[in-house]
Amino acid sequence: MDYLGGAAIMQQNNNIPVFISFSMLKGGVGKTDLAYNYMMWLASQKSHKVLGIDLDENCNFSQVLNVYDQQDTVANILSGEGDVKLHHINENVDLIAGYNRLGQLQEDLATSEKKTMMLYMWLEDNFERYNIGQYDFVIIDTHNDLGTATKNAVAVSDVIFSPIVPNEFSDSISMEVKLDEFRNDVIDFRTRESYITADLKLIGNMIRHNTKNSHQFLEHMKGNNDYIAKFQFREIFNTSIQTKTPICDLLSEPKSQGEKNFKKDFNENMEQLYKVSQQYQ
Numbered sequence: 580m581d582y583l584g585g586a587a588i589m590q591q592n593n594n595i596p597v598f599i600s601f602s603m604l605k606g607g608v609g610k611t612d613l614a615y616n617y618m619m620w621l622a623s624q625k626s627h628k629v630l631g632i633d634l635d636e637n638c639n640f641s642q643v644l645n646v647y648d649q650q651d652t653v654a655n656i657l658s659g660e661g662d663v664k665l666h667h668i669n670e671n672v673d674l675i676a677g678y679n680r681l682g683q684l685q686e687d688l689a690t691s692e693k694k695t696m697m698l699y700m701w702l703e704d705n706f707e708r709y710n711i712g713q714y715d716f717v718i719i720d721t722h723n724d725l726g727t728a729t730k731n732a733v734a735v736s737d738v739i740f741s742p743i744v745p746n747e748f749s750d751s752i753s754m755e756v757k758l759d760e761f762r763n764d765v766i767d768f769r770t771r772e773s774y775i776t777a778d779l780k781l782i783g784n785m786i787r788h789n790t791k792n793s794h795q796f797l798e799h800m801k802g803n804n805d806y807i808a809k810f811q812f813r814e815i816f817n818t819s820i821q822t823k824t825p826i827c828d829l830l831s832e833p834k835s836q837g838e839k840n841f842k843k844d845f846n847e848n849m850e851q852l853y854k855v856s857q858q859y860q
Contacts, residue, residue: 594712596630597859599719600732600739600777604753606723608742609784611639612816617740618718619825620849622671627715630665632698633677634728640720641677643823644668654678656701657688657731663701665709673714685727695765698731716856725757733761736777737859740852742784743806745796751781751805780855783809807855808848813841 601614614631621627633640634653641647646666653675655661666674678684688694702711711717719736721729733739739758743751762773783800786809787793800806810816819826830842 596711596714596717597738597856598717598736599856600721600729600736601719601742602721602725602729602732602739602754603723603741603743603750604725604757605747605750608723608744608747608750609810609816610723610742611635611643611720612820613740613742613782613784613810614640614718614720615643616816616819616826617849617852618672618716620827621716621718621853622669623825623827624846624849625853626671628671628713629673630711630714630717631668631672631674632717632719632732633675634681634698634732635677635720635722636679636681636728637722638677638679639820641674643820644672644674645823646674646676648676649678652676652678653728654681654684657681657684657694657697657728659697659701663705663709677720681722681728688727694727695730695761696734699735702735715860725761730761733758733777734765734775738778738780738855740780740782740807742782744785745783745787745790745792748796748799755779779805781806782852785812786810787812808851810848811841811844815841 601610603610618629618631622629631640631644632653644666648664648666651662651664655663656675663675666676668674693700706712719732721732741751741754758779762775765774766772767774783796783806786796788811797809800809815826815829819829826845830838830845833839833842
């Protein structure tokens with residue numbers, strides 16, 4: 580094994596999922612909305628098998644999938660103790676549930692030298708037991724930080740999708756700096772190469788058509804190849820989370836020209852995420 584990341588996990592297996600983390604240092608940028616809707620889009624529109632992992636102590640990713648169970652959660656992965664339950668959501672989607680006291684658990688792990696690699700080690704040790712090879716993609720939702728749990732997600736990821744909103748587009752620099760610091764901390768001391776190989780890709784999100792900030796943001800994105808998609812601000816994202824229904828289902832039969840236009844734009848942007856994701860297969 581030459582490097583870490585999804586492609587390196589259990590390399591002797593033929594079927595390795597693509598590991599994708601949705602991560603940003605600030606809340607309120609639509610991270611969970613995008614993670615949930617991309618996961619469900621992959622499952623329903625592309626017929627992929629997807630495993631979700633909730634590494635956010637708020638557990639919104641789990642709750643939007645109607646999973647509230649606090650037994651056999653991600654806590655057992657990070658602590659290295661106990662079994663883990665795969666919740667069956669539908670024929671193509673399973674979930675490892677979040678843990679609402681994850682913040683305390685991270686504090687308990689503070690002095691452990693292997694604290695940021697627990698998910699990686701769990702995947703290596705349990706790849707066959709939990710049949711991880713059955714999945715095409717693993718989607719990981721994280722907290723709005725680069726704490727221990729998020730670093731565990733980054734350590735196994737092939738790519739990080741980071742949502743950026745119009746009035747905070749300088750946040751991408753902070754994310755890149757923090758990620759570089761983590762890369763430099765986790766290295767092979769013999770070769771000086773980082774074990775962290777995840778690429779960072781940016782997603783423009785919550786873009787309004789009639790604000791100065793959004794217009795400036797769109798100009799900022801032009802010619803910046805780090806941005807792979809741009810999603811408009813629409814109330815349907817909130818509706819999706821509140822009703823626990825993916826947007827691809829809500830718009831299965833659009834009722835107006837506006838809905839038809841948004842469905843087209845939404846699917847085009849999802850296709851852009853998919854195009855990038857496929858590069859890691």
